[in-house]
Amino acid sequence: MVRFVGKQCLLSIPTILLLTFFVFAIVYLIPGDPAEALLGNTASPEAIAAYRQKMRLDEPLLVQYGVWLGRVVHGDLGVSVRTSEPVIDAIVARLPVTLQLSAVALAFALVGGVPLGVLAATRRNSAWDGVAQLVGLAGLAMPGFFLALLLILVVSLKYGLLPVSGYVSFTENPVESFKSLLLPAVTLGFAVLGAITRMTRTAMLEVLGDNFITAARAKGLRERTVLVRHALKNALIPVVTLTGLQLGSLLGGTIIIEKIFGLPGIGRLMIDNVYAHDFPVIQGVLLFLALIRLATNLATDVLYALLDPQVRFQ
């Protein structure tokens, strides 16, 4: 197991290097001087010259990248042009909101999606199956920002059930915190809910057709036991994988959701600074989210290997 994890980690080193290069190179897409883009155009010519020298911007691209990477490795993602706040601090400060939001969204997707998928698979062509297929399709096609507006319109503006904006931290007031996150989390988790429902249904159908289920049934085990102990346990393996892989799109979704619901998380940090052309922050968030995604993918692989012993021997 340790060797497996170690190997996966080693394999991701070149990926991380390339990924950081992407992030580094993005400022070269900006028309004009990258030093000015990174310092803001209120920076003095002297400051820009000093920065050029410090980051060795007059040398070949790879040298520049090396210098930049060296700083990033030491946790120095630069300083926000707009607020002079170190980028790493800004990210860390906003992380709890995004993590909570994502956690509630994921919980919503799992709690809703797995049972719905199981129901659909065990009662094919029933009303449940219809609902599951509908949810699966809607999850694919429903834009989060449209769903958000519909929910705000109905739940908050018409009936005033839940707040439309703002964030209450969990430590401050758990109930209010949950209420403030419910609408955004449902919106954010909806696409994942659809994907999980579809995947659970498909996987359950596949497993239910397998010989060992027939054998279990033949042994005279109760249907419930067969379903939960044997079928679901096996069907969940691909669902776990899918859930892990969906984390990335979940993080991407936070940009719009946090903007619409006025939540001070990573996504909001990203979009606010896109508007402000604050490239150190944009780079920082890009890098951070990509690394998180890579880490969750890696964790998913490991989890998958744990759940399905065959993988390890490959």
Added chain:
Amino acid sequence: MIENGDTNPRQSGGREPRIARRRFLGALAFGAGSLGLSGKVPALVGSDAQAAAPEQGSRPLRLSLAPPRQGTPTPGGSLTVGLGEQPSTHNPYGGMSNRTTISQFLESLVGLDITTLEPIPLLATAWDVPDEKTYVFTLRKGVLFHDGTPFNADAVKAAFDYMLDPEVASPRASDFDRVDSVEVNDEHTVTFHLKEPFGVFLSTLARQGYFVSPTALKTWSAADLETKPPGTGPFKVADWIKDDKIVLERFEDYWDSERPYLDSITYRILPDGNVKTIAFKAGELDFVDNLPATEVAAIQANPTYTFASAPSTGYRSIYLNTTAPPFDNADARQALAHLVDRAQLIALGTLGFGTPAQGPLAPPQWAFDPDFSPYSPSLENAKAALAAAGTPDGFTFTLKVSNSPEEVRMMEIIQAQLAPSGITMSLETGEYNAIRSTVIDGDYQAFFAGWLGGPDPDRNMFDSFHSEGWFNWVRYKNDEVDALLSQARAIRDTEERTKLYRQAQERVAADAPMVFLRFPYWAVDGQAYTGRVRGYIPDPMQDMLFKDVWVEPQ
């Protein structure tokens, strides 16, 4: 977004040496204009929505400063305010961008009377001006800073020494660089010695001369001074979560033992105007500022809200970069001025809120000329101008505008108005400050912004159209205009000055370095608050002071 001209945009970036010049922003001249406004825009300040029944017929817009629905103040409770723009810093000696929060927890020697805008006692109870260059202040006794340090003559001297210290390099230094020295006479008396007569010294003190505890200035970290500088104000900063909220709480040892009434104020930072408005309507905010005109009708129709506004001394316009193509050509600029239909812009874009602007002089100002109207929508004239510019089939240009939905909407209207002539206007949007800094650098073709203006026409003319003006972002240079404006600020006779300003306005409008669009109402375009807010008196300087405010117990 609106420029208030409080800070030299260059200097807030800390880039260039500072020049001493600061004039008092001054008052919004209430009710001075003879605006023939239809009754659909009641625009009353501080009155309840019920009382603001549409006034029929055309009558001068009057601003009622009668206190709103009074009663006995009830201490306690809290207020939640929607804030569109997060302050860049709370340090009054830094480049403050948004005064809304600062004015709740920092105070100066003098305040400004809300109606006359004359200086009134605040931290100084009295002052004496023995000669033009000497001001002697008697300080209020028993005043404490939030950190427990007593406010006294030493604190005054310490603050000014700090502000004027070249090492500190405060952007505020230039506001007070006519101050030669501050002398401590005794515990509660302090004398300011000026280098030369400085007529607007008291007003400058009121607007820029905030005090932070000298202990904090010496011992606190820069980061703490940026977020929660201890002042003497009725509230103190409890918390500031960037991009989320700023929480102020009652200062128990405030020198006015009765005030403030509120226990706390929470400013929710909601840069997205849509989010802010939705949150207000959903009852999550008690108070919003910069309410777009498009929301005003709905807000006014709802008796639970109070709406506050007044005609502004400023204007909204499209800035044209006169040093870069295509607008280095006056004909191309005039073509735009001929095409814009201001009445339609106001009818659709701001639902009738505001009046058409043809020049920089605004209705409440004494120099305003109601008959001045050089441009009316004319495709023919625009075509002629385009032909003269050598681009008979039109041209394409990019306009920079903040990503506020209201401003983008206005520009969509302009796009449609320009289209028939063959002129294509593309938009580039972004956060206002980011765009603004590129505009200051001259890296733009066209730019949409507002100017807050002031009571004196000089405020609307010199900074923007004199070739040495700080806010001359259009890079306009006309020797005749320069001469007129310099002459006008040097004399005192109002009639004479009116003539000069009107002359200058004519030249400016003809050269069209800006396309003037609309005289707006106060802020963008007003403030609104819920019925539970009591005792609020709108401040013409738009500081949103909550010292006297209480909330109705729920």
Added chain:
Amino acid sequence: MVMLGGWKRLLSSQLAMAGLLICVVIVALGLAAPMTAPYDPAQLGAGLPMQPPSASHLLGTDELGRDVFSRVVYAARIALYVSLASTLLAAIVGIPLGLVSGYYRGWVDSVVMRVTDAWLAFPVMVLALGMTAALGPGLNNATLAIGFVTIPLFIRLTRGQVLSLSQRQYIEAARAAGQSNTIILARHLLPNIVPVLIVQFSLAAGSAVLVETALSFLGVGVMPPTPSWGSMLSSAQAYLLMAPWMAIAPGTCIFLLVLGLNLVGDGLRDALDPRTAR
């Protein structure tokens, strides 16, 4: 052969046909916009502002009195253009890379795969937003950004297909017969993976619609006066209670087009691979 049976299955799948119908209707409305739209989409005051749907304004009017139906129809063109152009761009770059990577293996493959891994590590929306931040807003930059984030999907898929096909006997036979690599790639491999690529194309186009409208919603994609469903939704946000049709019309359009493209994609996939058909 496979294809024929596939078409039959496709035609018999009701969902796929529904998806196809949705796509055809939206494409037809969009292509014929000058005829199908009753008003100029940018015309101010085509009606009174914020009128609910009526006979003269099928989907009502927006806050500037523009006809929502006309805007929705013209915005359909934009959505289709961006999604097709960006997906095409991704396919043109991604497929050859995938072919080469999967066919030649070795260090080329390693390099391409590592790059693809890094590329895919970025959440699509985040990378697209980062790109538009650097490139600036606008129709073409949005297309470019969306195309760029879609490339690795095509590389990975093509490579996987080539890897599995390379083991087949007819490829081995072609190699043994001394046919050149180029001919094997172009004549034997590519035609056999085209069906899978078509499926991928339709799914990627759906996702491109979502990203474009999201960017435009955020104000960094398609800029006014070009109408986009995303920016229409964004300006509708302020009038949710007063004029909900302003939000519902463009939102439903996005939903339908993405749904249609996905249904077609799913249908095609099931049609091509009978094992997954359920």
